[in-house]
Structures are given as structure tokens and as C-alpha cells.
Amino acid sequence: MSTHLSHLEAAKDLFDAIDSNAEKAVGDPLPIATVDAMVEADLHATMIPKVLGGPELGLLDSMDVWAEVARADGSAGWCLMASAATTAYFAAYCPDTLTDEMFGDGVPLAAGQFAPMGVGELSDDGVTVSGSYQFGSGINHAKWAGAGVITAPTDGSDAEYLFCITPRENAQVVGNWDVLGLQGTASYDYTLDSVLIPRHATFPLGAPRLRGGPMYDLGVIPLTSAGHAAFALGVVRRALDETMKIASTKQRMAGKSKIGEDQRFLYDLGVLESRFRAAELWVKTTYAELEADIIATDTYDARLGAAAMQANIFVTQEGADIVRQCYLHSGTAGLRQGPLNRCFRDIHAGTQHALTSPGGTIGFAEGLLTQPHIADVAADEA
Numbered sequence: 001m002s003t004h005l006s007h008l009e010a011a012k013d014l015f016d017a018i019d020s021n022a023e024k025a026v027g028d029p030l031p032i033a034t035v036d037a038m039v040e041a042d043l044h045a046t047m048i049p050k051v052l053g054g055p056e057l058g059l060l061d062s063m064d065v066w067a068e069v070a071r072a073d074g075s076a077g078w079c080l081m082a083s084a085a086t087t088a089y090f091a092a093y094c095p096d097t098l099t100d101e102m103f104g105d106g107v108p109l110a111a112g113q114f115a116p117m118g119v120g121e122l123s124d125d126g127v128t129v130s131g132s133y134q135f136g137s138g139i140n141h142a143k144w145a146g147a148g149v150i151t152a153p154t155d156g157s158d159a160e161y162l163f164c165i166t167p168r169e170n171a172q173v174v175g176n177w178d179v180l181g182l183q184g185t186a187s188y189d190y191t192l193d194s195v196l197i198p199r200h201a202t203f204p205l206g207a208p209r210l211r212g213g214p215m216y217d218l219g220v221i222p223l224t225s226a227g228h229a230a231f232a233l234g235v236v237r238r239a240l241d242e243t244m245k246i247a248s249t250k251q252r253m254a255g256k257s258k259i260g261e262d263q264r265f266l267y268d269l270g271v272l273e274s275r276f277r278a279a280e281l282w283v284k285t286t287y288a289e290l291e292a293d294i295i296a297t298d299t300y301d302a303r304l305g306a307a308a309m310q311a312n313i314f315v316t317q318e319g320a321d322i323v324r325q326c327y328l329h330s331g332t333a334g335l336r337q338g339p340l341n342r343c344f345r346d347i348h349a350g351t352q353h354a355l356t357s358p359g360g361t362i363g364f365a366e367g368l369l370t371q372p373h374i375a376d377v378a379a380d381e382a
Contacts, residue, residue, distance in 0.1 A: 048091050236279075250333055
């Protein structure tokens with residue numbers, strides 16, 4: 001059995017346990033039993049280079065694993081992909097002096113916000129970071145905490161945008177996670193107060209890879225967006241599956257038959273499933289093309305990257321509407337606590353992330369206008 005299949009099968013085997021834990025932990029952080037089960041199955045290590053003890057799965061293979069966990073519980077899938085991406089950054093872009101420490105006892109769990117919300121003062125000892133951060137998904141069970149900073153040089157040199165990592169105990173967790181969805185992620189605010197981070201535990205945006213294969217040359221934004229797309233795929237798939245279960249057994253109070261026998265529902269279900277499969281195909285096609293191209297050429301194709309990241313935006317925003325339609329068809333079953341209710345809240349929380357904002361679609365469209373039109377290309381080739 002291939003490494004990919006073993007990880008994916010492990011994720012499938014955990015479905016019932018993760019789902020059951022999520023139902024018992026409404027409003028609480030991700031249960032430690034779920035965290036431990038994912039770690040024991042090595043699911044958090046999907047993108048870690050082989051030289052550091054990881055399986056170094058390809059991008060789509062990692063996405064399959066994350067989507068399967070998100071299908072069981074959106075919060076579990078979110079925390080998993082966030083930690084997996086974070087550890088992959090520092091595994092690929094930082095020197096041995098960090099990786100020997102960070103991965104010395106295996107692949108750790110990590111969390112953090114990498115938007116440049118902090119300031120870093122440079123010295124011979126490293127970067128002293130101070131800042132207030134949000135959205136530390138899974139930080140309560142993580143061993144390492146990440147942070148994005150803008151350096152404040154005193155020698156007249158240009159400021160840098162750095163990604164930093166530090167042991168979790170150096171972060172002061174504030175709380176502030178009273179939210180609609182993704183409640184289990186416990187994406188707490190946290191602060192770093194004059195924390196000295198060695199320079200080897202940082203890398204600039206756009207840093208070259210020091211280990212691992214060409215996939216890591218995609219950089220932090222495409223790698224992160226792949227995780228968000230996987231989350232959406234898992235949650236929306238679950239919502240559709242739950243809707244079909246409800247429709248096969250439930251009859252509305254004023255209805256004359258089960259929901260699944262209603263012609264309007266059947267038509268809408270066919271459309272919703274088609275919309276999901278179309279979005280899923282676009283996601284998998286674009287990320288497969290992006291990964292295959294950088295392996296073949298060793299060059300990042302911004303056009304392919306823009307298409308992949310737009311596919312992530314599309315599956316998340318489109319997915320939210322699909323789940324909303326599922327909710328409307330479910331009657332009071334969707335209103336009550338349960339998997340469909342959880343999917344509804346989680347996917348709408350996911351739409352608010354910067355990488356899934358509809359604003360990114362504008363940049364994608366602007367890029368389309370600079371590309372040759374198909375008709376013009378055909379005319380030139382004739």
C-alpha cells in the first residue's frame with residue numbers, strides 16, 4: 001500500500017471517532033482524543049520532507065487526507081491542515097539548526113498567524129518580536145507558535161517580512177473565540193512580548209527551499225490555500241451526504257411524503273451535487289497542474305497559481321451556498337445540533353478567511369484580461 005493510501009485510509013478509519021468527539025464537544029476546543037488520534041496516525045506530518053522523517057506526500061495527496069478529516073469534523077480538518085502547512089514551511093525553508101530542534105522528537109504540532117502583525121527588532125542574537133495576533137488555530141494543543149513580523153532595521157537597510165516560529169510557551173494566549181463556526185479550532189488571540197527568536201527560526205517570504213522536493217517552491221500562499229480548499233471539500237461533501245440521509249427518512253409536518261420523494265428536492269439535490277462536483281474537479285485539476293508544472297520546470301507559474309487559488313475561493317464561497325441550500329431543505333433537522341448544523345456554521349466561518357475572500361477573484365479576473373483570448377490564439381495559429 002502506498003504512503004498516500006495508508007494515510008488516507010487512516011483518516012477514513014478515524015471518521016467515526018472524530019465525528020463522535022465533535023458531537024460531544026460542542027463549543028469546546030478540539031478534544032485531545034481527536035488530536036492524539038490524528039498524531040498517532042501521522043496525519044499531521046503529510047507534507048514534511050522525507051529527510052525529516054515525514055512522508056512528503058504530494059499536494060493533492062495531502063489535500064485528500066485533510067478533506068477526509070474535515071468531512072468528519074470541520075474543526076479537526078482545519079487544525080490539521082493549519083499545523084501541517086506551518087510545520088512544512090519551517091521544514092522546507094529553515095536551516096538544520098532549527099529543524100534539528102523542532103523535529104528532533106518527531107513532527108510537532110504548530111499554530112499561528114503569519115500576517116505581519118508584529119514588529120521584529122534585529123540584533124546579533126536574532127529577532128526580538130512583539131505583536132498581537134489572532135486566529136491561532138489549535139494553539140492550545142500546539143508545541144510551537146508562529147508569527148509574521150516586519151523587521152525594524154536600525155542600520156538603514158530595508159525592512160523584511162519574516163515568518164517566525166517559537167516554542168508555544170513564549171506566547172501568551174488571550175482567548176477571544178466566541179464565534180459562529182469552527183468553534184473547536186479554539187483559534188485564540190495571542191501575543192508575543194519581546195520574545196527573542198533566533199534568526200535560524202525565521203525565513204523571509206519567498207525564501208528558497210533548503211530541503212524537500214519542488215512542491216515547496218510553490219511557497220507559503222499556494223501551499224496554505226490548498227489546505228483551505230481541502231477543508232471546504234470535506235465539509236461540503238459531508239453536508240450533501242447528511243442532507244441525503246435526512247431526505248431518505250424525514251417527512252415535513254405539512255408534507256405528504258418523505259423529503260427525498262419530493263420532485264423539487266430531487267431536482268435541487270441534482271443541481272447541488274453537480275455544483276459540488278464541478279468545483280471539486282476544478283480544485284483538483286488546477287492544483288494538480290500547478291504541482292506538476294513546478295516539478296517539471298522548477299519555475300513557479302503565476303498564472304497557474306492564480307487559477308488554483310481562485311479555485312480555492314470558488315469552492316469555499318460556492319460551497320457555503322450549497323450547504324445553505326442543504327440546510328433549507330433539511331427542515332428542523334438542520335436547525336438542531338448535529339453534523340449538518342456543524343457543516344453550516346463551519347463553512348461560513350471558512351468563507352471569512354483572507355485566502356477565501358471574494359476580493360481575490362478580482363485579481364484573478366484582472367489576470368484573465370491580460371491573457372490571449374482563445375479566439376485570438378486560434379486565429380494566430382491558423
